[in-house]
Amino acid sequence: MLGRVFLMDSLPAYDRLYTYQLPVLPAPQTWAAGLRLQIPFGRQNHWREAVVAEILASEPPDQTTAGTAPLTAGAEGPLIKTAGLPLDPYPILNEDQLKLCAQLRIRYACTWGEACRQMIPPGLGGRSTEKKQRVWLWRLQAPDQAAAAMENGEIRYENQARVLEYLLDHAQATSEELFHACQVSLSTLKTLEKKQLLTHTIIKQLPDMPADQAAAATQVSAVPGSWTAGRDTSASACGLQLTEDQQRALEQLRQALDRLPGHPGHNSRTALSEFLLMGITGSGKTEVYLQLAATVLEQGLRVLMLVPEISLTPLMTERFVSRFGSRIAVLHSRLTGSQRLQEWKKIRGGQVAIVVGARSAVFAPLADLGLIILDEEHDSSYQSDHKPRYHARTVARLRARATGALLLLGSATPSFESYERVLSGRSTLLQLQHRPAEAKLPRLEVIDMRKVGKADPAGLFSQPLYQALSACFERGEQAVLFLNRRGFAPLWLCPACGFSVDCPNCSVALTYHQPCQHRPAQLRCHYCGYLQQAPAICPVCGQPMAGWGMGTEQAEVVFQQLFPGQRILRMDQDTTTARGAHKDILEAFRRHEAAALLGTQMIAKGHDFPLVTVAGILSADLLFRENDFRAEERAYQLLTQTAGRAGRGELAGQVFIQAFDVENEVLKAVCGGTYEAFFAMQQAFRRALQYPPYSCMGTALVSHPDEKVARELCQSLEARLRFQWQTWPEARDAQLISLGCSSASLPRLNGRSRWQFTLRCQSERLISQCLNFLARQRLPKDSSLSLSMDPA
Ligand SMILES: [Zn+2]
Numbered sequence: 001m002l003g004r005v006f007l008m009d010s011l012p013a014y015d016r017l018y019t020y021q022l023p024v025l026p027a028p029q030t031w032a033a034g035l036r037l038q039i040p041f042g043r044q045n046h047w048r049e050a051v052v053a054e055i056l057a058s059e060p061p062d063q064t065t066a067g068t069a070p071l072t073a074g075a076e077g078p079l080i081k082t083a084g085l086p087l088d089p090y091p092i093l094n095e096d097q098l099k100l101c102a103q104l105r106i107r108y109a110c111t112w113g114e115a116c117r118q119m120i121p122p123g124l125g126g127r128s129t130e131k132k133q134r135v136w137l138w139r140l141q142a143p144d145q146a147a148a149a150m151e152n153g154e155i156r157y158e159n160q161a162r163v164l165e166y167l168l169d170h171a172q173a174t175s176e177e178l179f180h181a182c183q184v185s186l187s188t189l190k191t192l193e194k195k196q197l198l199t200h201t202i203i204k205q206l207p208d209m210p211a212d213q214a215a216a217a218t219q220v221s222a223v224p225g226s227w228t229a230g231r232d233t234s235a236s237a238c239g240l241q242l243t244e245d246q247q248r249a250l251e252q253l254r255q256a257l258d259r260l261p262g263h264p265g266h267n268s269r270t271a272l273s274e275f276l277l278m279g280i281t282g283s284g285k286t287e288v289y290l291q292l293a294a295t296v297l298e299q300g301l302r303v304l305m306l307v308p309e310i311s312l313t314p315l316m317t318e319r320f321v322s323r324f325g326s327r328i329a330v331l332h333s334r335l336t337g338s339q340r341l342q343e344w345k346k347i348r349g350g351q352v353a354i355v356v357g358a359r360s361a362v363f364a365p366l367a368d369l370g371l372i373i374l375d376e377e378h379d380s381s382y383q384s385d386h387k388p389r390y391h392a393r394t395v396a397r398l399r400a401r402a403t404g405a406l407l408l409l410g411s412a413t414p415s416f417e418s419y420e421r422v423l424s425g426r427s428t429l430l431q432l433q434h435r436p437a438e439a440k441l442p443r444l445e446v447i448d449m450r451k452v453g454k455a456d457p458a459g460l461f462s463q464p465l466y467q468a469l470s471a472c473f474e475r476g477e478q479a480v481l482f483l484n485r486r487g488f489a490p491l492w493l494c495p496a497c498g499f500s501v502d503c504p505n506c507s508v509a510l511t512y513h514q515p516c517q518h519r520p521a522q523l524r525c526h527y528c529g530y531l532q533q534a535p536a537i538c539p540v541c542g543q544p545m546a547g548w549g550m551g552t553e554q555a556e557v558v559f560q561q562l563f564p565g566q567r568i569l570r571m572d573q574d575t576t577t578a579r580g581a582h583k584d585i586l587e588a589f590r591r592h593e594a595a596a597l598l599g600t601q602m603i604a605k606g607h608d609f610p611l612v613t614v615a616g617i618l619s620a621d622l623l624f625r626e627n628d629f630r631a632e633e634r635a636y637q638l639l640t641q642t643a644g645r646a647g648r649g650e651l652a653g654q655v656f657i658q659a660f661d662v663e664n665e666v667l668k669a670v671c672g673g674t675y676e677a678f679f680a681m682q683q684a685f686r687r688a689l690q691y692p693p694y695s696c697m698g699t700a701l702v703s704h705p706d707e708k709v710a711r712e713l714c715q716s717l718e719a720r721l722r723f724q725w726q727t728w729p730e731a732r733d734a735q736l737i738s739l740g741c742s743s744a745s746l747p748r749l750n751g752r753s754r755w756q757f758t759l760r761c762q763s764e765r766l767i768s769q770c771l772n773f774l775a776r777q778r779l780p781k782d783s784s785l786s787l788s789m790d791p792a
């Protein structure tokens with residue numbers, strides 16, 4: 001039998017399907033597409049890991065001729081090598097996933113292996129079991145020495161500081177524990193070991209997977225007739241009264257379900273299988289999801305539910321778990337390797353009906369998909385920033401199309417791409433315009449910070465916001481405060497000569513962080529993690545230096561001065577590195593252990609706190625200053641979402657938006673206008689300048705430690721590409737152009753200079769073709785090329 005296989009690790013130039021002779025397997029195992037195996041590769045016949053993409057000639061039913069199937073015409077004849085045995089007892093990819101790999105590979109210009117790795121858990125099979133059973137246990141060589149290293153500024157990187165802090169608190173920890181608690185890699189631990197701050201011992205551990213569970217994962221169980229048998233999941237059974245809007249939306253969705261492929265009366269028009277559920281914040285989108293999921297489960301199909309970030313949307317997960325019980329798997333980035341492997345095996349083995357997860361869960365190995373839901377579909381965390389740089393919405397659409405599932409996108413502030421699809425008839429709009437029961441939309445007020453009195457000397461809280469907060473706390477209610485910048489002050493500056501301290505690795509200023517438990521005051525780079533002590537005296541003119549501008553740490557301090565008796569919880573990247581920290585903060589706030597929750601955009605995401613009646617946006621101006629054609633769309637979404645946190649229960653809400661630029665169009669749209677009006681305004685601007693969704697864009701970003709090398713490589717790649725596309729007849733029709741080479745918006749990052757060029761065209765396929773051409777170019781040593789495609 002012959003099989004076509006791809007390598008798991010391959011250079012782009014060698015990435016293709018290779019034909020191998022597959023050896024006869026001992027019964028009952030048979031070869032199938034998706035099986036992982038080892039193959040002898042190259043002149044030296046080194047053993048390499050590979051996956052079967054397709055079986056060319058299937059074995060004849062009669063066993064006597066097994067293994068002697070003749071070579072098919074067109075195969076590479078006598079040169080065909082024989083592959084090794086499979087590495088797992090079952091295929092790691094199903095047919096749908098293999099097709100998806102092929103699509104991702106072309107679309108995002110990645111290799112087969114890179115696409116495949118998105119779909120399997122990192123710990124799958126892997127190296128020898130002997131190695132797997134060993135655990136590295138880390139401790140500090142001398143706690144005093146570690147504390148001193150942090151005090152005297154010897155520790156120059158934030159991730160190293162996190163490890164030391166963690167071990168000061170916990171005495172010892174395994175590598176895996178440190179990877180997750182401190183978000184570091186093994187190289188960080190080894191660096192600290194070289195500095196003689198850490199030491200490790202290797203201990204033996206029993207295998208983490210119970211044998212029976214591993215066995216269960218090897219067989220895919222048949223789909224039962226209905227997942228909901230013996231369980232009433234209707235709204236009335238859950239004590240809920242659906243609004244008219246909700247009922248109407250549900251009816252339309254259920255009708256569409258009946259017309260999907262595989263159902264009687266199926267209609268193949270794509271608009272029927274994609275819906276945009278646009279509901280103002282608090283209008284009950286989740287209940288629509290739950291009801292529709294129940295219908296899909298009744299038909300014996302499965303549901304994929306995506307949320308922007310699991311740890312930030314615990315409520316959605318809880319509601320699914322409480323409604324559908326144990327037939328749910330929850331996937332997110334904070335699971336340990338072995339937890340993730342276990343969930344993956346459960347899903348693959350067909351034991352779960354619903355997967356709730358963040359971005360990467362879009363690849364979950366669910367069979368018989370009936371419905372894919374993307375909640376808060378506008379959220380930027382659906383865009384991957386690692387290779388392949390996919391967008392979960394795009395991948396969900398590909399999967400829905402391939403499997404005949406219904407795609408439901410939900411948002412209060414849809415992305416422009418999704419709304420444009422509605423206008424062009426490729427998706428159907430469903431609207432929820434009312435909040436259920438007594439809940440009313442909050443009252444919005446823009447505070448002109450140029451004119452109004454301030455409650456504190458730093459000017460963070462205006463008088464109206466201060467008074468509203470005082471009244472709110474007096475009534476025993478809660479408030480949410482939003483400031484999109486962490487740290488104490490974004491600049492450490494000499495007021496006399498204007499000198500500020502910049503990161504030596506990146507082209508950004510360092511942020512001032514005030515002293516805390518284990519460490520003195522620090523300046524940190526929010527891009528590469530570099531840190532150093534804050535100089536008290538300006539090195540240029542000798543005057544004292546000070547922090548300038550405001551961040552969440554400062555807002556917390558000022559809040560404590562203004563409201564000495566009230567507790568405030570701060571939620572930003574600095575307070576949430578530890579596993580479970582998000583959930584702890586949100587739950588403490590929901591239990592009313594604090595009067596206020598202060599945070600960066602993390603707090604804007606889909607939380608529901610019935611006692612919150614005041615939302616304060618401390619500085620809207622920060623949102624308007626980004627240099628990107630999506631800046632206004634994002635600002636609109638963030639402001640509307642944050643405002644939506646107030647008044648979700650029976651209590652009326654108030655929202656205060658503090659800004660200097662009160663004439664800003666976005667601000668006007670958030671306060672008075674409708675989404676449609678805002679869309680129309682932005683549409684005109686994007687059409688005129690040919691920005692997506694009215695064109696398709698792709699970007700190639702080159703980086704190298706040397707500025708000159710990066711620039712020249714960027715220019716040379718662009719020239720090679722231009723030369724290449726002259727041979728493509730469709731390039732002119734689709735108006736393919738390059739917008740020219742320039743240094744990136746962050747010209748230096750992590751000690752590397754960055755240059756880029758952007759391609760624009762009317763055809764997505766052509767942009768992919770360009771990216772694929774670039775991916776196959778040879779690059780000089782130490783340079784790297786990152787390719788991305790604007791999401792559709
Ligand atoms: Zn100075």
Ligand SMILES: [Zn+2]
Nearest residue numbers: 503506525528
């Ligand atoms: Zn930096």
